[in-house]
Amino acid sequence: MTLWWYEARRAGWAALLGPPIAVTLGVSAAFANPQPGDTTTARILLGALEMAVPLAAGVGCASLVGRDPAVELQLAAPTPYRVTLLRRMAVTLAWAAMVAGLTAAVLIATGWWARWPANHGPFAGQLTWAAPTVGLGAVGFAAGAVFRSPAAAGALVTTLWTIQQFFAEPAQQHLPGRLLYLFATTRGAVPGDWTGNRLALLGTAATLVALTLVLLARSERLIGEEEE
Amino acid sequence: MTGQTASTLGASLRYEFRMQFRKRSVWIVPALTVALFLLIGGSLLRDLFDPGERPAEARSAVVGLAVQVHALLSIGYGCLLADRLIRDDGLRVAPILDATPARPGARLAGKYLGAGAATAVPILAVYFGLAAAYAVHTGAPHALGWALATCAVVIVPGLLFVAAFALTVPLIMPAPLFRVIFVGYWLWGNVVAPDMMPTLARTLIHPLGGYPLDALLDFHGIDGDDTLAGPVPGATLNVLRPDPTPATAWLSIAVLLVLAAAALAGGHAVRARRA
Numbered sequence: 366m367t368l369w370w371y372e373a374r375r376a377g378w379a380a381l382l383g384p385p386i387a388v389t390l391g392v393s394a395a396f397a398n399p400q401p402g403d404t405t406t407a408r409i410l411l412g413a414l415e416m417a418v419p420l421a422a423g424v425g426c427a428s429l430v431g432r433d434p435a436v437e438l439q440l441a442a443p444t445p446y447r448v449t450l451l452r453r454m455a456v457t458l459a460w461a462a463m464v465a466g467l468t469a470a471v472l473i474a475t476g477w478w479a480r481w482p483a484n485h486g487p488f489a490g491q492l493t494w495a496a497p498t499v500g501l502g503a504v505g506f507a508a509g510a511v512f513r514s515p516a517a518a519g520a521l522v523t524t525l526w527t528i529q530q531f532f533a534e535p536a537q538q539h540l541p542g543r544l545l546y547l548f549a550t551t552r553g554a555v556p557g558d559w560t561g562n563r564l565a566l567l568g569t570a571a572t573l574v575a576l577t578l579v580l581l582a583r584s585e586r587l588i589g590e591e592e593e
Numbered sequence: 594m595t596g597q598t599a600s601t602l603g604a605s606l607r608y609e610f611r612m613q614f615r616k617r618s619v620w621i622v623p624a625l626t627v628a629l630f631l632l633i634g635g636s637l638l639r640d641l642f643d644p645g646e647r648p649a650e651a652r653s654a655v656v657g658l659a660v661q662v663h664a665l666l667s668i669g670y671g672c673l674l675a676d677r678l679i680r681d682d683g684l685r686v687a688p689i690l691d692a693t694p695a696r697p698g699a700r701l702a703g704k705y706l707g708a709g710a711a712t713a714v715p716i717l718a719v720y721f722g723l724a725a726a727y728a729v730h731t732g733a734p735h736a737l738g739w740a741l742a743t744c745a746v747v748i749v750p751g752l753l754f755v756a757a758f759a760l761t762v763p764l765i766m767p768a769p770l771f772r773v774i775f776v777g778y779w780l781w782g783n784v785v786a787p788d789m790m791p792t793l794a795r796t797l798i799h800p801l802g803g804y805p806l807d808a809l810l811d812f813h814g815i816d817g818d819d820t821l822a823g824p825v826p827g828a829t830l831n832v833l834r835p836d837p838t839p840a841t842a843w844l845s846i847a848v849l850l851v852l853a854a855a856a857l858a859g860g861h862a863v864r865a866r867r868a
Contacts, residue, residue: 379769386770390777397790405789421773428769517618519769520672523776524626527668528633530780536633 372449373456377428380457383421384464391417392468407480410472411493412551414465419497419547420526422461427505427518429453430587440584447581450506451574458502465494483556490550496566497547501526503570507577513587545569601695605703606710613677613711622669623715636661637815641727648815651736655724656806657815659743662723664783664801666716667755671775674759675768677708678860687864701760701861709756716752717744739810746809747802750846754800757853761860787828795822796833797845798852804845808837 373381391413395406429450433439439446472478473487484490501522508518529536529547537543537554544558544565553559581587613619630638637658640646648654678701681687691697724740727733755775763771782793783801795803803822806812813819822837822845835841 377767377769379767379773382767382770383773387773387777394781394790409790417777420776424769424773512618512621514618515769516673516676517622519675519772520618520622520669521625523672523772524622524665524668525629527776527780528626528629528665531664531784532633532636535636538634542633 369452369456372452373460375432376425376453376457377432379428380422380425380453381460383425384418384461387417387421388413388464388468403480404482407477408551410477411481411484412548414468414472414494415497415548415550416526416530418461418465418494419501420523422458422498423501423505423522423526424519425457425461425505426454426502427509427522428515429457429506430509430518430581431513431515436587440587445582446584446587447578450510450581451578454502454506454574458499461498461502462495465498466491469494481551483550483553483559485550485559489560492563493550496563499570500545500547500566503573503577507573507580510577510580597694598696598699601699602703602706605695605700606707609677609704609707610711613708614714619673619712620715622673623666623719626666626669627719630661630665638723641723642730648817651727651731651733652739652810653812653815653817654727655736655740656743656747656810656812658723658727659720659740659747660801660806660812662716662720663748663751666719667751667800668776668779670712670716670752671755671759671779672772673712674708674756675763675771675775677704678760679763679768697864698861701857701864705756705760705857708760709752712756713752717748720744720748743806743810746805746842746846750805750849751800751802754849754853757856757860761856761863764860764863787825787830787834791829793830793833795820795825796830797835797841797848798833799845800849802845804837804842808839808842 392410395409439449469491478484504525505518505522508521512518533552537546543555544562546562549559549562630636641654641658648657721740724737728736785792785794787795807822824831824834
C-alpha cells in the first residue's frame with residue numbers, strides 16, 4: 366500500500382488535480398447554459414465525463430516517462446522500470462475512474478443521466494467515460510515512451526482530442542473512424558456502432574500498452590541527457 | 594532600452610530560437626498533426642486541391658486554410674512551449690543565469706520571442722507551403738498575398754497570445770495540468786456557440802481572430818455563410834462583442850497583445866518574488 370501511495374505521488378500533481386478540475390469545469394459549463402434545455406444540459410454533463418476526464422487522464426499518462434531525475438537508479442532496481450511506469454499509469458487511470466464513477470453515480474441519482482437519450486443505461490453506460498479514458502491514456506503512455514518527452518506526448522494527446530472535436534463529422538464517415546471515435550456517446554454519428562466503438566477503443570488501448578511495454582524493455586532508450 | 598538590455602534580448606532570442614528550432618518534437622508534433630488532418634479528411638488541406646470541394650474564391654480558400662491550421666496547430670504550439678520557462682528551474686540553471694549581469698526581464702522577452710518564433714516555423718511552413726501549392730495549382734498568385742495578410746493579422750497575434758500564457762502559466766501550476774486546461778480553454782474560448790454557454794468565443798478576446806477575419810479579411814466561413822465575430826442574440830458577455838468594423842478588429846488584436854504582455858509581466862513578477 367505504501368508503494369502505491371508513493372507511485373500516486375510520483376505520478377504528479379497534474380494526474381491528481383486534472384480529473385476533478387476537468388469534471389468541475391464541465392459541470393459548471395453545463396449549468397451556465399443561458400438557454401436551459403434539459404437535453405443539452407444532460408449532453409454537456411455526459412460530455413464532461415466522456416471528453417474532459419479522458420483528456421485529463423490522457424495528458425497525465427503522457428507525462429509519466431521522463432519525470433524521474435535519476436532514471437539510472439530506477440533501471441538498476443529489482444523492479445523493472447516499465448512495471449513502475451505501468452503502476453503509475455494504473456494509479457492515474459484509477460483516480461480518473463474514481464472521479465468519473467462518482468460523478469456518474471451522482472448524475473444517475475439526480476436523473477440527469479437518463480435525460481440524455483443515448484445514455485446506454487447505468488451499467489454498460491459507464492463505458493461512456495471508461496473507454497475513452499483508457500484509450501486516450503494508452504495513447505498518452507505510448508507517445509510518452511516513444512518521444513520520451515511529456516511536452517511532445519501531451520501535445521499529441523491534446524491534438525488528437527481536439528481534431529476529433531473540430532472534425533467530428535468527417536472523422537466518423539468511415540467505419541474505422543467511427544470505431545475509434547472517442548466521443549461516440551455524446552457526438553456519435555451512428556448509435557448502433559456504440560458497443561463496437563467502446564470495445565474497439567479498449568482493444569486498441571490494450572494493444573498500445575502491450576507495444577509500449579515491449580518498447581520500454583529497451584532501457585537504453587530511457588537514459589539520456591534531456592529528453593527531446 | 595540600454596545597450597546592455599538590447600544585447601541580452603538579442604542573445605537570448607538567438608539562443609532560445611536555435612535551441613527550440615533543433616528540438617525534434619517541435620517538428621514531429623506538427624508533422625503528426627498534419628498527418629492526422631489528412632487521414633481524417635474533410636479539411637481544406639485536401640479540399641484545396643479538389644476543384645469540386647474548394648471554395649470558389651482564392652481569398653476564402655487561403656483564409657479558411659489559415660483558420661483550420663491555426664485552430665489545430667496552435668494546440669501543439671502551446672503544449673510544446675509550456676516547459677520552456679520552468680525548464681530553467683528544473684535544470685537548476687536559473688540561479689546561475691540570475692547571477693549574470695543580464696537582466697531577467699530582457700532574458701524573459703528573448704526567450705518568449707525566440708522560442709515562440711522557432712516553434713512557429715513549422716506551422717508557418719505548413720501554411721505557406723500549402724498556400725503556395727494552391728497558388729501554383731490554380732494559377733492565382735494573389736492567394737499568397739492574402740496568405741501573408743492573414744498571417745500578419747490572425748496567426749501571429751494568436752500565437753503571441755498563446756505563447757505568453759504557455760510560458761508563464763506553468764509557473765503557478767504543473768505543465769501537464771496547464772496543457773489540459775489550455776486545450777479546454779481553446780475549445781471553449783474559440784468555437785463554443787455563445788448561446789449554448791457563456792464563452793469568450795466571438796468576443797474581442799478571441800485568439801482565433803474572429804474580428805480581423807470578419808472585418809479586415811471579409812471572411813465569413815469557408816462556405817461564406819458564417820459570421821465569426823460580433824453580438825449573438827440571447828448570449829451572455831455580449832458587452833465584449835461590439836459590431837465588427839476595421840477599428841474593432843485592430844482593437845481585438847491590441848487586446849490580445851496587451852493580455853500577452855500582461856501574462857509576461859505577471860510571470861516576471863512571480864519569478865522575481867521567488868528569486
